Amino acid sequence: MSTWLITHPACLAHDTGEGHPESSARLDAVLSALNGPAFTALTRVEAQPAPTAAIERLHHPDYIAAVEAAVPTSGYAQLNADTVLSPRSNEAARYAAGAGLQAIDALQSGAAQRVFCAVRPPGHHAEPNESLGFCLYNNAAITAFYAREQQGYQRIAVVDFDVHHGNGTQTMLCDQPGYLYISLHQHPLFPGTGTRADNRPGNIVNLPLAQGTGSADYRQQFHGEAIAELIDFDPDLIIISAGFDAAAEDPLAGLLLTSDDFGWITDELVAVANYCCAGQICSLLEGGYDLNALAAGAACHVEALMR
Numbered sequence: 001m002s003t004w005l006i007t008h009p010a011c012l013a014h015d016t017g018e019g020h021p022e023s024s025a026r027l028d029a030v031l032s033a034l035n036g037p038a039f040t041a042l043t044r045v046e047a048q049p050a051p052t053a054a055i056e057r058l059h060h061p062d063y064i065a066a067v068e069a070a071v072p073t074s075g076y077a078q079l080n081a082d083t084v085l086s087p088r089s090n091e092a093a094r095y096a097a098g099a100g101l102q103a104i105d106a107l108q109s110g111a112a113q114r115v116f117c118a119v120r121p122p123g124h125h126a127e128p129n130e131s132l133g134f135c136l137y138n139n140a141a142i143t144a145f146y147a148r149e150q151q152g153y154q155r156i157a158v159v160d161f162d163v164h165h166g167n168g169t170q171t172m173l174c175d176q177p178g179y180l181y182i183s184l185h186q187h188p189l190f191p192g193t194g195t196r197a198d199n200r201p202g203n204i205v206n207l208p209l210a211q212g213t214g215s216a217d218y219r220q221q222f223h224g225e226a227i228a229e230l231i232d233f234d235p236d237l238i239i240i241s242a243g244f245d246a247a248a249e250d251p252l253a254g255l256l257l258t259s260d261d262f263g264w265i266t267d268e269l270v271a272v273a274n275y276c277c278a279g280q281i282c283s284l285l286e287g288g289y290d291l292n293a294l295a296a297g298a299a300c301h302v303e304a305l306m307r
Contacts, residue, residue, distance in 0.1 A: 003306045004106055005034060006099040007118040008047035014092035014121055016084040017076050021252060021289040022134040027120050030285065033295035034118070038303055043112065047119065050097035055137055057145050058172050063129045067093075067136055083121075083131050093121055093136040096284075100143030100239075103282040107237070108151040114270075114281045114305045116242075118298075122286040124166030124241045125191060133164065133191060139284050140241045141172040147237055147282075148178055157182065157235035159226065161265055162243025162286040163253040165194030165206065169241065174204055180233045182226050184218070186211060186246070186253050205229045211254035215261050218246075227268055236277045238269060244288030244297035252289050259296035266304030281305065 012024045034042065055064060068090050070077050077085040096119035103115035117139070124140055125133030140158050147153040158173065160166045160183040170193065173179040180203060185194055187208030194206045207225055209218065230238075244262060246255040273279045283305065288294035 002043055002112045003041070004045050004103065004112040004115040005042045005118060005302070006045045006047050006102055006115060007031065008095040008099070010088060010095045011092045011119045013088035015086035015088070020084055022121065025291060026288065026294060027118060029291040029295040030118050030298045033299040034302055036299070041306060042302070045102070047095045047099035047117070048102055049091070049094035050101055050142065054101060054142055054146055055097060057149070058128060058138060058141050059126070060129050067131065079131050083134055083136070089121070089136070095119065096121060096123065097137045097139050097142050100139050100282060100284055101146050104143060104147045104151050107280045107282060113279045115283065116302050116305055117282070117284045119285055122243070123284070124160060124162060124169045124286055125164070126168045127171055132168065135168065138168045138172060140166070140239055141169050143282060143284065144173065144179060144239055153237045154178055155233060155235045156180070156237045156239060157230055157233055158239045158241060159230065159269060160185070160241035160243070160286070161246065162241055163246040163250065163255055164190055164243070164287060166241055167191045167193040170194070170198065170204055174200065179203065180229070180235065181205065182229060183207065184209060184222060184226060186213070186255050189253060202233060209255060212256060214256040215258060218255070218257060218261065219264065222265060223268060227272060230272050231276070234276050238273050238277065238281045240269065240281060240283035241286045242283045242301055243286035244294045247288070247290060247293035247297055249290040249293040250288065259293065259300045262297040263300035263304045266301045267307070270304060270307065
C-alpha cells in the first residue's frame with residue numbers, strides 16, 4: 001500500500017500578515033511533524049496547480065476573477081473581514097485545489113491508496129460566490145466533483161472533522177446526487193451553520209457538538225452516527241476535510257480532543273474505506289491554530305492513513 005503526501009512550497013507563500021491565525025507557520029508545523037522517522041515510507045509529491053475549469057465547476061467565473069483582481073502586487077489586501085491576500089495568495093490557492101485533483105488521479109490509477117494533501121489556504125468555508133473563514137477555493141468540493149465527473153467515482157463521501165462547520169462544502173454538495181457530506185463541529189460557533197435542521201437523508205449529515213465535548217462523547221457520536229451513515233451510503237471514495245482545531249489547545253474553539261482522538265477518527269475512516277472502497281482516501285488539510293496540537297494531530301492522522 002502506498003500513502004502519498006502532496007504539498008507545494010507555494011502554499012507557504014500565502015502571507016496573511018503578523019498575528020493572523022491562518023499563517024504559513026501552520027503548514028511548516030505539519031510538514032516538520034511529517035519529517036520524522038515514522039514517515040519515511042511516505043511518497044512525497046509536489047502538487048500541480050488546479051486548472052481554471054476545475055475551479056469554475058464550483059465557483060462562478062466572476063468570483064474567481066474578483067479574487068485574482070484583489071491580489072495585491074505588494075503588501076496585503078483584505079478580501080473580507082478575516083481573509084487576507086498577499087502577492088502569491090492566488091497561486092497558493094491554485095496549488096491547494098490542485099493537490100486534491102492530483103490525489104484523485106493517483107488513487108484512480110492505483111499509484112496510491114491513501115493521500116494526505118498538506119496545503120493552505122484551507123477551503124471548506126468557501127462558497128460558490130464568496131470567500132469566508134480564511135478560504136478562497138473549496139478544495140474538498142472541487143476534489144469531489146473532479147473525482148465523480150472526470151475519474152468515474154460514483155458515490156463520494158466527504159467527512160469533515162474540522163471544529164467549524166464546512167458551510168461552503170454543504171452548499172456545494174447539497175441535493176447533488178452521488179455525494180454525502182458528514183460534518184462533526186462545535187455549535188454554536190463560526191460560521192453559525194450546520195444544524196440538524198439542514199440534514200438530508202443520504203446527502204447532508206450535520207452532527208453539532210456542544211462546547212466542552214471531550215473524547216468519550218465525541219467518539220460515541222462519531223462511531224454511532226457518522227460511521228453508521230457512511231456505511232449506509234457505501235462510498236467508492238472517501239474525502240476528508242481534516243481540521244485539527246477540535247483539539248483542546250486550539251484558541252478558536254472549545255472542543256477537547258487529543259491527538260490520539262485524531263488517530264482514532266482516522267482509523268475508523270480507514271476501516272470503512274477498506275470495507276467499502278478498496279481503502280481509498282483523499283485527505284485535505286483544513287484548520288488547526290495551535291501549532292503544537294496541529295502538528296501532533298496531523299502526525300497521528302497520517303500515521304493512521306499509513307496503516
